[in-house]
Amino acid sequence: MTLEKLKPGECAYIIHIGGHEKLRRRLLDMGLTPGTLIVMKKRAPLKDPLEISVRSYELVLRKQDASLIEIEVIH
C-alpha cells in the first residue's frame, strides 16, 4: 500500500521511497527512511496535501508525492 491511502489516525512503517532522485533524497533527509514509523494526522481542508507525524514532528506533503512512499499498515 502507499502512504496517500492511509486514513487519519492510522499508523504504518515505511517500506520504500520511490520517485525521482530529488524528492527521494529530500524525503530521506527529512527522516523518512525505511523502517520509520508514520502516523497519518489529517488532510488539508481541500483534501490535499496530507499531514503526517514522523520522528516526533509534523510534515506536510502532497498526495501525489505520498503515493511514491510504500508502507505497511500496523493494525
Next chain:
Amino acid sequence: MIAALIGNQNCGKTTLFNALTGGHQRTGNFPGVTVAAKIGKIKERPQWTLVDLPGIYSLSPYSEEEMITRDFLLREDIQVIINIVDAAHLERNLYLSLQLMDLNMPMIIVLNMMDEIEASGSVIHRSMLEERLGIPIAAISAVKNTGFSELLEKLDRVDRAEKKDQHPVYVGEIAKARLKIAALLENKGKFADFFAVKLLEEDPFIRNHLKLPPKTQRQIEELLIQLDETLPFERYETIAMQRYQWIDEISEQCLHIVKKKTSFQIDKILTHPIIGLPLFAISIFFVFWLSFDFVGGTLSSVLSAVLEYLSQSLLDYLTIKQTNPLLISLVIEGIVPGVGSVLSFLPIVVTLFFNLSILEDTGYMARIAMMIDRPMRAIGLSGKSFVPLFIGFGCSVPAIMATRTLPDSQERRKTLLLIPLMSCSAKLPVYALFCAAFFKNHAVYVMMVLYLLGIIFALIFGFIFRTNEEAVPFLLELPDYRLPSVRNLVMLSCEKAKDFISKVLTIIFLSTLLIWFLQRFDVHLDVASHPQDSLLAMIGQMISPVFQPLGLNDWRITAALITGISAKEAILSSLAVLLNSTIGSLAGNLGALFTPLSAFSFLIFVLLYTPCLTALRTMIKETRSFKWGLLLLVLQTGFAWITAAIVYQLGRLLL
C-alpha cells in the same frame, strides 16, 4: 573571529541572534557568496562576529539556502559553528548536526527551547548526550533569556576544548569506503572527511568543486562500484539510514520527550475541514483592518495632526524672524509637507509588519501554506510561495529574498514575477490618501479592491506562465504553535520604523528637494514667476501626453509618478509640494488634478507600474540577471499603462 549560527528553520535562530548581538546587527555581504547574511558582534564577547545563516535541514544542495550555507562554511575562515537545535524536535535537528560534524570544525550545539522541554515534563540527559556527540552542549531558552552565560563560557573555551571522540556514525562498508576516499583526498585539508561523505552521496557540486585528477576520479569510481555491490539499499538511502539509526540510539539513551497536545488541538480548529479556510480569510481581513484602520490608521491621523501643528508653528516662527522668503518656501512648501505627508504613514507601515510577523511567529503562516497549497497549484506554485507573496504586502525587498526558501528555480522565478503585484506598504500611503480624498464613504472597500486587483492579476499571470512540468515536491514542516516573543516583535517593529524613517530622511527628502527645486526655478535658474514656467513643468509637459488616455492630463501627475520610481511614497511627497499643500490639506487639494475616475485609473497605474529602484536592485541581485530586472520594469509599466487606460476609457463610457 567568526562564529556561524546554523540550524533548522524555526528553531529560534533569529531570536538567539538578536539576544546575543543585542539587535545591533548589520547586513553584510561576503565575497563569493551572494547572500546578505545578517551579521553582528556578540554583545558580551565583542571579539566574536556572529553570522546568521539561512535555516536549513541538510547540507545537500537542494535549495538556494542550503547552497548558500554550505558555500559559506567551506569558503570563509570560520572559527566555530554554533549549531542551534530545537530540543523538542531533537531527532530531526540532529541530522543536520551530524553533517556539520563531518566538517571537523570546532562546534557548539545549543539546545534551544529548554523552557518548553521542562514545562512539558520531558527530560534530556545532557551530559550523556554531550559525551555521545563529543561536542560541547549549552542548554538555553532564547525566548526566556536563560542559559546564555553557559553558552558564552563554552564559546570562550572552544579553541581549547579537547577533541573528544564521537560515537561513530557510519558503519560497515560505508565507513570503510569513507576512510578510503578521505585518504585519497588528503591534500584537500580539513574538509577531506566531509568531501568523502559528499562523494559517497553522489553530490555533483562537490565533485565539480574538487577538480580531482582523472586517476583519483577513476579510483573513487571503482571504490563506489564495489561498495554498491555490497549494499542492500541504495547508497544515499543507506547513509541516511545510518545517520538516523545513530540518532535513534542516542535518543533512546538520552531523551525522554513528552509530546504536547496543544498544537494538535489548536489545529483541529484552525485547519478544520469546513471552518479552516473561512478562518484564514477572516484573519487576513483582520490583519489589514488593524493595520489600515483600527490601530495603524488611527495612530496615523494623530501623527498627521501633530505634524501639521508643528509645521504651522514653524511657519509662524520663521515669519516672525523674517527669514528669506525663498528659504521659507523651501521649508514650508517643500521639505515639511513632502517629508511630513509620508512620515505620517509610519504607524500604518509598522502595524502591518507587526501583524505579519505575528502570523509568522505563531506558526499559523505554515498552516496557511498547507491550506492554500491546493489552489496555488492551479497556477503552478506551491503553498510555500504563498509566504514570500504574502510578505510582499509588507515590502517587496524581503519578499524577494524570502523566495530563497523555494527549492525549485522555476517556481522561484515565477514567484519573483508575481511579488510586485502584491501591493507593498509603500503604495499604501498613496492608496490611503486617494481613497480618503475621492471615495470617502467607501475608502476601505476601494482599498481592498486595489489589493484584490493585484492578486487577481497575479493569478492571471501565474496561469499564463504555468508550466506543464511535473509538480515540484512540496514538503513543509508544521512548527508547534507558539506565543510570539514580545521582544522579537518589538525589535522587528523598531527596525522597520527605523528603516522607514531613514528612507523618509534620505530618498524622500532628496526627491522632495529636487521636486521643489525643479518647480521653483525656470530654465534660466531664476525663480519661476508661475509654476507653469518651471523646469519641472517643462519636463512634465513633454511626457504627459503619454498619460492622456489614462485621464491624467496634468504635468504635475507625471512628475509625481516619475519620482515614485525611487520610492513609491515619493508620489505623495511630490504631489504635496506641487499642489502647494500642507500635510492636512493635501487630500482636499487633489480635486484640482483628479476626478474620481481618473483618481482610480491613477491608483491602478500606481498598483501595477515598475517596482521601486531598491526592489529592482534586489531582484537583479537575487536572479543574477540584469535583463530580468529590465524586463520587469518595461513589462510592468507597459501593462500598468494598458490596464489603467482600459479602466479609464471603460469608466468614461459607463459613467
